[in-house]
Amino acid sequence: MNAYMSPAIIMRVKEVGESDLLVTFFTAQKGRLSGVAKGARKSRKRFVNALDLFSLVSLEYAPRRQGNLLLLESGKLLNAYPGLRADFSAFSKASYMIELTEILFPPGVSEPDMFDLLNLSLDALSRGEKTHLVPLVFEFRALSMGGFRIDTGRCARCARPYQGEGTAVFLPETGGMACLKCGRPSALSPPLKPSVVKAIETLQHRPFREAMKEDLPEDTMKTLRVVLKLHREYRLERKLRTSKYVE
Numbered sequence: 001m002n003a004y005m006s007p008a009i010i011m012r013v014k015e016v017g018e019s020d021l022l023v024t025f026f027t028a029q030k031g032r033l034s035g036v037a038k039g040a041r042k043s044r045k046r047f048v049n050a051l052d053l054f055s056l057v058s059l060e061y062a063p064r065r066q067g068n069l070l071l072l073e074s075g076k077l078l079n080a081y082p083g084l085r086a087d088f089s090a091f092s093k094a095s096y097m098i099e100l101t102e103i104l105f106p107p108g109v110s111e112p113d114m115f116d117l118l119n120l121s122l123d124a125l126s127r128g129e130k131t132h133l134v135p136l137v138f139e140f141r142a143l144s145m146g147g148f149r150i151d152t153g154r155c156a157r158c159a160r161p162y163q164g165e166g167t168a169v170f171l172p173e174t175g176g177m178a179c180l181k182c183g184r185p186s187a188l189s190p191p192l193k194p195s196v197v198k199a200i201e202t203l204q205h206r207p208f209r210e211a212m213k214e215d216l217p218e219d220t221m222k223t224l225r226v227v228l229k230l231h232r233e234y235r236l237e238r239k240l241r242t243s244k245y246v247e
């Protein structure tokens with residue numbers, strides 16, 4: 001049977017049987033996949049350090065005659081992102097990004113840009129680059145790519161276009177925002193200053209490296225975290241297990 005070789009990010013690793021590993025990984029072209037690495041715990045020759053959590057690897061895999069699980073043939077480590085294992089905060093944020101990716105991109109849903117986003121985000125966290133900004137940049141863009149973009153173009157109630165002036169309020173139940181005639185600021189509908197609306201647009205649309213150039217004031221970051229929490233809880237219904245790591 002045909003074997004495939006592709007860059008992959010290791011999302012989960014579980015011991016099965018006496019010497020096998022069950023590995024879940026994310027690829028650019030085929031999204032999330034799972035496969036068994038036979039005997040990987042006894043002989044590490046075919047997978048030298050290539051099956052560790054978060055690592056970027058070049059993975060060789062083949063379909064099996066039955067079932068959805070693939071057979072992992074070999075793996076070559078491309079980047080271990082060592083900083084993620086050396087620092088608990090970075091590890092927590094990376095765990096959260098993996099979990100969010102799993103929820104937004106179930107098996108069968110692929111998105112090459114999502115692979116790049118996850119990879120660049122893990123890399124930045126590992127290198128300790130703007131680690132307070134990475135989760136925000138990651139999540140706004142991931143939610144946007146996963147179909148949960150926040151509409152900042154108009155009032156969700158009266159459809160009046162938002163011109164980039166004046167305060168609006170976030171309305172989680174609409175996935176957008178309202179003008180002050182249609183919405184009242186509250187704990188569940190935080191007010192959004194023009195600078196915050198602009199930041200949301202930037203983080204949702206710009207590629208990772210461009211978004212990372214943003215130098216957002218702390219009060220903007222705080223509002224963005226509140227908006228994300230409300231948006232995520234409303235859209236994804238259940239609270240993610242690891243979301244406390246980024247709140």
Ligand SMILES: [Zn+2]
Pocket residue numbers: 155156157158159160178179180181182183
């Ligand atoms: Zn309105």
